[in-house]
Amino acid sequence: MNDERRRLHIGIIGCGCSGLVTLKELLDEGHECTVFEKSDCVGGLYREAYQQGIFVSSHLLTMFGDFIGKDENILKEPRMLSFIEYSEYLNDYAENFHLKKYIEFNTEVKSLWKDYSDNKWNIRLNNSQNIYSFDRIAICCGIFGNKNVPSFQNQDLFQGKIKHLKDIKHYEDFTNKSICIVGSGESASDMILAAAQYGKKAFLSIRNDHGFLIPRYIHGNQYGPADLDTSRVHHSIPRAWGILHTYIDRDHASITPSTYVRKGVSQ
Numbered sequence: 001m002n003d004e005r006r007r008l009h010i011g012i013i014g015c016g017c018s019g020l021v022t023l024k025e026l027l028d029e030g031h032e033c034t035v036f037e038k039s040d041c042v043g044g045l046y047r048e049a050y051q052q053g054i055f056v057s058s059h060l061l062t063m064f065g066d067f068i069g070k071d072e073n074i075l076k077e078p079r080m081l082s083f084i085e086y087s088e089y090l091n092d093y094a095e096n097f098h099l100k101k102y103i104e105f106n107t108e109v110k111s112l113w114k115d116y117s118d119n120k121w122n123i124r125l126n127n128s129q130n131i132y133s134f135d136r137i138a139i140c141c142g143i144f145g146n147k148n149v150p151s152f153q154n155q156d157l158f159q160g161k162i163k164h165l166k167d168i169k170h171y172e173d174f175t176n177k178s179i180c181i182v183g184s185g186e187s188a189s190d191m192i193l194a195a196a197q198y199g200k201k202a203f204l205s206i207r208n209d210h211g212f213l214i215p216r217y218i219h220g221n222q223y224g225p226a227d228l229d230t231s232r233v234h235h236s237i238p239r240a241w242g243i244l245h246t247y248i249d250r251d252h253a254s255i256t257p258s259t260y261v262r263k264g265v266s267q
Contacts, residue, residue, distance in 0.1 A: 010031050010138060013140060067092075
């Protein structure tokens, strides 16, 4: 750390992927940090989400650059991690860099305000009436902590149940039910597939068009995760950098011999 820079006392709210990286980078800069996590473990949103959830980006493009995780084969055979596997990866990340000693688990921040008399940020926690002061605050609890449930005309006349995605923990909740999924994002795509597989009837309500429908894997994983082709990383980084092109440019990586090669060159 540059001696001319002041060592700051920084409070970090949230211990998911962004909170962990923020903690590590600030510690590397020489600052004093404390993380407040309302649950009893790292992982954030992915610890609370539906358990059968799977990423739409491969581990090769999702993992942090300074830690590939315990599965070294991921460099040779990238795949999509489940939410549970990614939560375990974040836990391994925290342990690898000895970050847990800076984290206060089961501790929720109830209020946050700035005291302009001393230019400090103050917080009050759920388990204490004490006030804790910091030079800076990093808010890393994401934007999906609260449910966003729309209101529909005549909604009160509906005889069934209306649930938000955060209330769905297992796909088996759809068993033998008629399901209507509202929305067309990544999570909605998971939900409509689950509703079709487990439910009696499945419907999808979309406000606009559905956009691009891209499978997670190309030809049933025969040619690896689709994001290795669709990611901007594939098309923008210099070919001499990183392991991505090493994987993409393997001799057997052509999708169809006559029309398309994963190198991006048409035959």
